[in-house]
Amino acid sequence: MIGRRARGVFRAASPNGSNGAGGKSTADDLILSVEQLTISFDGFTVLNELDFSMKYGEMRFLIGPNGAGKTTLIDAITGKSKPDRGRIVFDGAADLTRQQEHQLVKLGIGRKFQTPSIFGSLTVYQNVEVALGFRSRITGLLGGTRRRDSDRIMATLEEVGLAPRAGDVAGALSHGEKQWLEIGMLLVQEPKLLLMDEPVAGMTRRERERTGELLQSIGSTRSVLVVEHDMEFVRRFAETVTVLHLGRVLSEGTKETVQQDPEVIRAYLGHGVSGQRTVAEAPRPGQKETVRA
Amino acid sequence: MATRIFIFNAVRTVTGPARLGELAAAWVMPALVLAILLAAPLVLSDFRVALLGKFLTFAILAMSLNLIWGYAGMLSLGHGVFFGLGGYAMAMFLKLESAQGKLTDFMFWSGLTELPIFWAPFQYAWFAIPMTFIVPAALAGGLGYLVFRSRITGVYFALITQALALIVSILFIGQQPYTGGTNGITNYTTIFGFPINSPSTQVFLYYATLAVLALTYLLCAWLIASRFGRLLVAMRDDENRVRFSGYNPAILKTIVFALSGGIAGIAGALFTPQVGIISPTMMGIVPSIEIAIWVAVGGRGVLLGAIVGAILVNGAKSGLSESFPAVWQYFLGLLFIGAVLVFPAGIMGLLRGEGWRRPEWLAVEQLRALATRFIPGVSR
Numbered sequence: 014m015i016g017r018r019a020r021g022v023f024r025a026a027s028p029n030g031s032n033g034a035g036g037k038s039t040a041d042d043l044i045l046s047v048e049q050l051t052i053s054f055d056g057f058t059v060l061n062e063l064d065f066s067m068k069y070g071e072m073r074f075l076i077g078p079n080g081a082g083k084t085t086l087i088d089a090i091t092g093k094s095k096p097d098r099g100r101i102v103f104d105g106a107a108d109l110t111r112q113q114e115h116q117l118v119k120l121g122i123g124r125k126f127q128t129p130s131i132f133g134s135l136t137v138y139q140n141v142e143v144a145l146g147f148r149s150r151i152t153g154l155l156g157g158t159r160r161r162d163s164d165r166i167m168a169t170l171e172e173v174g175l176a177p178r179a180g181d182v183a184g185a186l187s188h189g190e191k192q193w194l195e196i197g198m199l200l201v202q203e204p205k206l207l208l209m210d211e212p213v214a215g216m217t218r219r220e221r222e223r224t225g226e227l228l229q230s231i232g233s234t235r236s237v238l239v240v241e242h243d244m245e246f247v248r249r250f251a252e253t254v255t256v257l258h259l260g261r262v263l264s265e266g267t268k269e270t271v272q273q274d275p276e277v278i279r280a281y282l283g284h285g286v287s288g289q290r291t292v293a294e295a296p297r298p299g300q301k302e303t304v305r306a
Numbered sequence: 307m308a309t310r311i312f313i314f315n316a317v318r319t320v321t322g323p324a325r326l327g328e329l330a331a332a333w334v335m336p337a338l339v340l341a342i343l344l345a346a347p348l349v350l351s352d353f354r355v356a357l358l359g360k361f362l363t364f365a366i367l368a369m370s371l372n373l374i375w376g377y378a379g380m381l382s383l384g385h386g387v388f389f390g391l392g393g394y395a396m397a398m399f400l401k402l403e404s405a406q407g408k409l410t411d412f413m414f415w416s417g418l419t420e421l422p423i424f425w426a427p428f429q430y431a432w433f434a435i436p437m438t439f440i441v442p443a444a445l446a447g448g449l450g451y452l453v454f455r456s457r458i459t460g461v462y463f464a465l466i467t468q469a470l471a472l473i474v475s476i477l478f479i480g481q482q483p484y485t486g487g488t489n490g491i492t493n494y495t496t497i498f499g500f501p502i503n504s505p506s507t508q509v510f511l512y513y514a515t516l517a518v519l520a521l522t523y524l525l526c527a528w529l530i531a532s533r534f535g536r537l538l539v540a541m542r543d544d545e546n547r548v549r550f551s552g553y554n555p556a557i558l559k560t561i562v563f564a565l566s567g568g569i570a571g572i573a574g575a576l577f578t579p580q581v582g583i584i585s586p587t588m589m590g591i592v593p594s595i596e597i598a599i600w601v602a603v604g605g606r607g608v609l610l611g612a613i614v615g616a617i618l619v620n621g622a623k624s625g626l627s628e629s630f631p632a633v634w635q636y637f638l639g640l641l642f643i644g645a646v647l648v649f650p651a652g653i654m655g656l657l658r659g660e661g662w663r664r665p666e667w668l669a670v671e672q673l674r675a676l677a678t679r680f681i682p683g684v685s686r
Binding site: 114115126132139140142143144147148154156157195 | 529536551
């Protein structure tokens with residue numbers, strides 16, 4: 014509830030996307046501020062003193078070649094990876110690096126995984142119901158769902174276009190529908206910041222189109238960070254883009270400026286670093302991304 | 307039209323199963339099983355009633371494992387320990403009643419001169435009976451929290467519980483003055499003043515067990531139908547998503563594991579007076595694995611499955627061991643292999659017309675093709 018009020022205030026203050034990243038901003042405007050973040054696995058530095066920030070109400074796309082550290086950054090924000098150094102400040106309050114995953118969700122950080130992560134043997138409705146109950150006490154979970162809550166669940170399913178399938182077992186949904194269900198499970202929790210790891214991976218053209226529209230409508234009311242490999246999708250739906258390369262921010266700004274940045278072109282056309290791909294080689298729609306940053 | 311469908315779906319999901327078949331599965335079959343079990347003492351001999359009473363305690367035990375394995379996806383291979391702890395707590399009460407609160411026979415033989423301090427309160431029913439739930443629940447909760455906090459799941463969790471079964475049974479064998487050692491605790495005379503071996507007491511204990519079984523069933527059914535129950539299934543499906551939905555799976559799993567351990571303890575408490583003995587052989591590795599067999603054969607994730615599995619497997623076991631004393635264990639093994647390979651959803655799955663799987667190695671099609679070619683008179 015607090016989140017909604019805060020969002021409202023900041024939406025008025027900073028219209029979505031129009032004052033993109035890179036401009037001067039005070040700490041008060043920032044929903045997320047990553048400072049000097051360093052993470053290494055077995056001596057290999059994945060994030061290297063990374064500085065990154067997002068404003069309230071902003072929708073940001075995060076791109077970069079394989080191994081750039083995109084998923085690792087999301088892992089760090091959601092508590093899945095613990096950084097060696099640096100800190101992450103969220104919503105002007107706590108340092109996230111000391112908290113566990115479920116505590117971060119309660120602070121208002123929702124995460125969508127790369128592959129759909131849902132509960133296959135529950136119904137579509139029950140999936141959202143489980144997500145909605147995340148602030149209940151254990152004793153509260155023993156009771157049934159209240160009328161008001163079930164209205165909210167159905168409204169969320171309407172939003173992601175799954176209302177007609179509310180009673181179906183979630184495991185029987187198509188790949189794209191599972192992705193929408195997972196998004197719905199996040200939306201019903203009203204997160205302040207939504208992190209999406211390749212939301213259109215493996216989707217058909219029509220599904221990508223619908224997901225893009227869904228993202229835009231979500232992005233109009235809350236802060237969203239989208240990691241995406243699909244350049245066509247980025248060109249179509251992104252406003253501001255951050256390019257990661259070798260664990261650092263390479264470029265940041267509107268998609269036009271980023272596209273013309275010689276550093277970015279060089280990083281994507283690549284010298285030497287194996288496993289890197291050119292823009293042209295970025296995964297085609299429907300192709301599954303297997304190598305993770 | 308679309309709106310009508312969605313309202314129908316919404317109502318259906320909110321109010322639970324609405325179709326007749328689901329309703330039958332949910333209430334008619336349990337009622338049928340209950341009716342059979344209620345009538346059984348009227349037609350069976352005293353010996354058979356006592357045997358069936360023992361199976362009912364196993365059915366409660368199987369339900370406790372089904373709750374965590376069938377629904378929350380945690381296979382415990384140490385549930386014999388919790389069953390045994392409940393059984394021992396009850397045995398201590400019965401033994402002290404027989405000894406009138408004084409030193410028991412095995413303590414005397416082991417050279418103790420005074421009743422150990424932790425034994426003394428067990429002479430009171432108001433202490434001993436709650437302890438049959440509390441002790442195993444506390445052990446399960448404590449161990450569970452440490453294990454789940456470290457995010458140990460799946461086969462590693464099963465191995466740890468297996469180790470628990472070994473450790474506790476060795477501990478109980480080693481502490482003869484306090485536990486009766488290998489022999490366990492036996493030779494009770496009365497329960498609440500009634501002679502424990504008289505047929506009327508045994509029939510009373512049978513119905514008490516049946517009542518506990520019914521209550522456990524209702525408790526589990528209520529739990530499974532609640533949002534907490536859905537959360538258990540959610541953890542089985544994708545624990546990571548539960549965590550990233552803002553829940554702490556370690557706490558949820560600890561709660562349900564402790565509850566399951568406590569229910570197993572109550573089953574043990576009902577076992578002891580009916581069978582007349584509790585010993586470390588009841589809490590070792592082999593009985594702990596057998597519990598998993600009952601649940602797998604009956605049907606994981608179906609409440610009634612655990613009951614049906616426990617009664618049928620144990621019935622078959624005692625029938626076969628009477629008829630084929632040398633080889634009956636092979637039948638049990640075959641039954642388990644069958645449950646894993648051919649009917650993974652168990653007997654309940656077969657009754658529902660689902661879960662029948664034809665293993666590829668049976669090569670039924672090839673056999674049929676061979677048969678049509680070489681054996682005259684066999685056609686497709």
